[in-house]
Amino acid sequence: MSTEARGKTHIDIYDRTVREAWAQRFGVSEERLRKAVTMVGSRITSVAAYLDRPAP
Structure with missing residues (x-):
């Protein structure tokens, strides 16, 4: 996975x-x-769920 793509999801x-x-x-x-x-892990949606915050 490229760094650019990773930056959008992680x-x-x-x-x-x-x-x-x-x-x-x-x-x-x-x-x-x-x-x-x-x-x-570093996936934005997973972190948002763990923190009980809406994913951006």
């Missing part, structure tokens, strides 16, 4: 800018976002 938890943006979008701390990714 959160790059190792990229600080991306991590900060997703944490803000979901209204959670970066630590909570990291925990969500650890628990369910």
